[in-house]
Amino acid sequence: MNLPRFEFLSPTTIKETLLLMSGYKEKLRVLAGGTEITGRLKHRLVTPTYILSLKRVHGLAGITQKKSEVVIGATTTLSEIADSQLIANLFSSVSEASRRAAAPAIRNVATVAGNVLQESRCLYYNQSELPRNGLGPCYKLAGETCHAVKGSKRCFSVYQGDLAPALIAVGAQARVQKTGSFRTVPVEDLFTGKGANPIGLARNELLTEIMLPIRKGRSASAYQKFTLRGSIEYPLASAAVFLWEGKGGMIEEVRIVLGTAGPGPKLAEDAAKAISGKRPQDVKAADVQQAASLAAKAMEAVDNLMLPSSYRRKLAAVMTKRALEEALRSLREVGHAS
Amino acid sequence: MTERSLIGKSMQRVDAIAKATGQALFTADLSLPRMLCGKVLRSPYPHAKIVRIDTSRAEKLPGVKAVVTGQDSSDEKWGVFRYTQDQRFLPVDKVRYIGEEIAAVAALDEDTAFEALGLIRVEYAELPAVFTMDDALKVDAPIIHEGYKGNVNIHVKIDVGDVEKGFKESFLVREDTFDAPEESYFQAEPYAVVAQFDNAGSLEIWMPNAGPHLKSKPLANVLGVPLNKVRVRKITIGGAFGGRSEISPADVMCALLAKKSGRPVKIVYTREENTIATRQAHGMRAIIKTGVDREGRVQARDITCYMDGGAYSSTGPIATSVPFLCMEQAYRMENVRYHGYRVFTNKPIRGMYRCHGRAFACGVDLQLDLLGEELGIDPVEMRLRNARQPGDYTPTKSQVGSCAMVETIVKSAEAARWKEKWGKLPPYHGIGIGCNSVQTGFPMGIRGGSEAFVKFNEDGGITVISGVVDNGQGNETMLVQIAAEELGLSPQDVQLVSADTEVTPSDPGSYSMVSTFVGGNAVRLAAQDAKNKLFVIAAKALEAKPEELIAKDRKIMVKGEPERSLSLTKAVRMALSRGQSISGEGGYWPKVDSRREWVENPFGQLSEAFSFGTTIVEVKVDPETGRVTVLETWAAQDVGYALNPKIIESQFEGGLAMGGQGGMLTEYHVFDRGRVLNPTQLDYKLPLACDMPKINNIIVESHDPNGPYGAKEAAMSIAMSAAQGYAAAICNAIGVPIKEFPITPEKILKALEEKASRQPSAVSGPED
C-alpha cells in the first residue's frame, strides 16, 4: 500500500525542528521511528503536507543517569530501553513494557516518544480505505459520528500504548519544548482524555525527553500486559504498578495505571487506597483483589477492539492484581528500587 | 521390495535455494517492458443497483492508459459448475458485497492509478442487504440472486439407512449446536496478476494459482478466445491452502486492461483486498444429533449445517459437502442424514478451506467426548470403537481401501501417554484427541486426470513436463524425486517444466489433495514408459532381457549383476544413433465414480484413497484470563507411504498451526454490516513462533495399493484433526464443553463462570 505524497523535512538540530513545527503547524507531522504514523499515513487517516523526520536531529537519543533521575531521550528506541540494564534495575515496569511492545524488528525502530504519543485506536478507525469505504468520517476523522457506539456523542477510541502506563506509574515527567520555551509535565498530562484528539501537545511542541525519578528508599514497579499471542500485539488490557515504601516500612505511595482503558492511560487513584499505609508483608490477597476491582472500575471499554469489552474489563482487574502481586513480591524480597 | 535411492528419503527441496536467496520470483516481482500498474475500484455498498458508471474523467487523466468496467467484459456469468453460474466479471446490474469490483484502471504508476480511481463516478441505488444467515433465510428477506428463494444457494441432502430407527435403538442420544465465524487463508503472498497480449492475440498471464488449467479455461471463455491462446505461466506461489483454485475477477480485469491498453499490466492486491475480495472460508452453524449404544458405538446421526456463503456460489457445492464427507470417512456411521445449506448473504465470497468446517468437525468429535463421558468411556476408546476400518464402505458408497485410522489413534495415544494422563492431570490442565479423514481427490470429470511427459536429453538427463503446480507444499520436489528414482538419476539431472498451460498437459490442480496421487503417478508412468524404451536398446548391448534391467546411479544394469552395466548417457546416444529419440508419456486418471455429483447424486466412489489422522493435544488454561497455553501435541497420520518424510513432517506442522493453534485459539473475522473489521495480520491473529507448542510427528503408513509407491494425501487430516484435538483438550481442561469456535479466552472465562454458578458448593482447584 502506498503512502500519500508529502514533502520531507530532515532537520539536524532541535532548534531548527521547532522552527519548522511552529511554521507549518497543522500541515506538519513529526516522524520519530515511524512505525505508528506510517500505517496511519498509508490508511489516509492523516495526510500532512510535511513529514518531519527526527532521525538526524542531534541530542534526542540516549539513556543518561543523573543524580536523581534517569533521562530517556525522545528518539531512544524501545530496543535500547529493553536492553538497558540501568532501566531494568531501576524501573522494572518500564523495562518490561519496552520488552513486550510490538515485535522485535519494530522495537529496533520505534521510539519512546512515538510510543507514548501514539494515537488512540479503534477497529473502525485503524483501517485502510477499503474496509472504511462507504463509512462516513467518524469523530476521530473530524466527522460527526461514532461507528463503534452508534448514536454516541463522542469518540470511544482506545489508547493502547505500552510505555505510557509504565512511565506514569513511576512518576515520569516529560520535557516539552517549543521555540523559545519549554515546560515539564507529568507524563499523564500529555493526554487529553478525549478519543478524537487524545494527545495534549500543541502542533509546535516537541517532546524531547522523559525523566524518570530515582526514588530514595525501597520501591518496586511492575507491568502486566494481556495479549492473545506472545508478539506483534497491542495490549487488550494492561496495568502498571509502582509502590514506594516510606521510612516506617509502610507503603506510602501506590500508583496504579491502566492501559487500553480509555482514550488515555488511566491513573486509578481510588484503587491505591486498598494498599497504601500497609507494610508490604501485611498486604493481603483480599487487599490486592480489592485494589484490582477498584482499578478495573476506572476502565472505559466499548466493543471496538478484538475481544468483547465485558471481557476486557475482567482482564483489567487481573492485570492489576498480577502487577500488584509482582511489585509486592519484589518489595518483600529485594526492595531496594523499583 | 527393491531398495530405493530417493523415494522414502528426505531429499532436499528443489526450490529451496532459490527461495533462500531471494531469487525465486513471485507474481508481484515480475516486471515487463512498458508495464502498467492496475488498480481496482470497489463497491462501498453491500447491496446496490449500479445506475451509472462514468469513467470519462479518469480516462482523460494524463498517465491513464485504460479503464475497464462491466461494459468491457463478457456478459457470460461464471461459476465453478454449470448450475452455479452467478458471477459476472465485472458486474453491470448490481453489487452484492462491500469490496466487489466495479471498475479497474491501468496507469503509468501507482499514484496515477489511485488518482484515476478517484475520478470514476459511480451512481448507485442502495438495496436492502442481509448480513446473517438467519436474516437471509427469512421469508421476506431481500433476494440477493434471482432464482434463489430464501437465499438458499446450495442444498446438499444425504439420507442413508434408517436414522429414526437408529435413534430409537440408541441407548443415549444428544443434540448440540456448534458455531464458528468466518476464517481466512492468509496466504503470505497477497494476490497478484500480470497479463500481456502478443501480436497474435494470445494472452500470457501469471498469478498465484492452485491449478493453471482451472484458470485458463474460464479465462478463455470470458475473453472469447480459444484455449491455446491463454497461456497461464508457471510462477512461484506464496500459499493456497484451498484457495486460488478458480478464476478470480483480478485475472479478468488484468487481462482486459492489458488488452485495452496494448501493454502489460500488473495488479497487486493489498492485504485488505486479498482478504475481502478473494474468496475465503465459511462461517458455519452445525446442529448435530448423535445416538450411541451402551458401548458408545454410533447408531444414528442427523446433521444440519448452515454455511454463510457470502455473495456468490464460488466452490459452494464442494465446500458444503466436504465437512460431512470428512467425518463420514473418519467414523463408521450406518444410519446418517445430512442437510447442508449454503446461504447467500451480502458479504465477501466464501469457499473451500484447508480445515473444512471447524464447527462441523469439532462438533462431531466434542459430542463424541460428551457421549463417552455420560457412558464412562474415555475418548480414545470412543474413537477406537467408531473408527473407520479398511474395506468399509462410507455411507455415500465409497469403498475405503488403505486405512490405518486405528493405528493413528493407538500410536498417538501411546506417544502422548494418554492412559497416564486422562483424568489425572492437575486442575486446568487438559488433554484431548481429534480424528479426521480427508479425500485424495474429488471426481472432477474431464479435468480429473493428470498427464506427464518425460524426454531424455542427449546427455542422459531428462526433462519432465507436468501440469502439477506447487503452492509451497513441495509438489515440484515430489515430481523430481519420482522421476529421478524411476530412471536412476540424481535430482540435478531432472529439469522440471510444470504448471504452464501452453506446454503442460491436463492436470486437476493442487487443491483437492490429489497432486501426489494423480500427478505423481502420471510422472512415474511417463518415466517408466521412457525407461522401458531405453531398456529395449540397452538390453541388446548388455545381452540381457529388458525385464532383467534396472536403472540406478545413472546407469542401466542387469539386476544383481552391477558389473553388466551401461551408462544412461551411452544408452540414450545409442538410441539416437539408431534414429530413436527416447521419451515417455504417462497419464493417471483416478478410479472414481464419474456419475457422482455434489448435489444431484452424492453417491459413489468419491476418491480413490482416503487419509486418516489423529491429533492429541495437551493444554493448560489460565483460569483468571482464560488464556490457553498449548504444552505439547502429537500428530499422527496415515499417509499411505512417506515419499519424503521431512516434507511430510513440515506439512503436519504447518497443518497443526493453521487448524489447531490458529483455527481453534485465535483466528476469526469480525464483521459489522457486511464490513470486515480485521482484514490484516494485525487483528487477524495468525500463530507465531513464540506460541507454538512442541509437535511430535508420527507418520503412519498403510501402503495404498494405487498410490505412487503407496502414497496418498498427506497432512490435511492433521490440519483438521488438530482443530478437534485442540477443542477437546481445552474443554477437558476446564471441564465444560464450549460450542463456539475459535475458543477465545472470553468464552473460556464465561464457561468457567457458568460452571461455578451451577456448582456453588464445588471446591475450585488451586491455581497452576
Add this chain to the structure above:
Amino acid sequence: MQARRKQAARKQATKRISKQPAKRTVKQAVTKAVTIEKKRVALRINREDYELFIYPHRTLGEVLRDELHLTGTKQSCSEGACGTCTVLLDGAPVRSCLLLAVDVEGKEITTIEGLAENGKLHPIQEAFVEHYAIQCGFCTPGMILTAKAFLDTNPHPTEEEIRNAISGNICRCTGYSKIVEAIKAASERGR
C-alpha cells in the same frame, strides 16, 4: 467516500508546498511554494552504493523492489504486522514497509540478495535449505535476515530465545518447527 477520495486526489494534484526549507527561514519557506519533487538519495545496499532520485513518500521496501529490482524483499501486510518485508539496517532487522527510503541514508542496508557471498550461501541460508525450513518461500527472506541478525548478537541461543527472536515474522506454512531447527543448527555449526 467517493467524494472524499476525489477531493484528496485534487488536493494531491494541486498541492503546492515548499522545497528544502532547511537553509531558509521558516517564513520564507512557507511563502515560497513549489510542487513536491523527487529527492536525490544515496543508499548503501549490500555493500554497494546507489544514487537514486525518488519521491520522499516511497518506502524503503518499495524502492528496493521497484527502483532496484531487489525483489527478494517481499511485501505482505504493508503495515508492520507480518515481518515479511524485513531487511537489516546496520545489522538490525527492521520493517522496510515502515521506513522512508529518504530516511535511511548513511545506513548499511542488507537485503536477502546480499547474504550469499561469491555464490556461497550464508550458513543460515544453508541451514534453512537443509532443514526443510522453507515451504512457499514468501516469508523466507525476512525470516532468514531476522535469524541472521539474531545469531550475530546471540550466537548460542536457547530454543525459547530463537522463538522470541522470530516472533514478529509470520509464517503461514511451516508451523515454525523446522525454522527453529534450522536456526538452532546454524548456531551449533558456529560453535
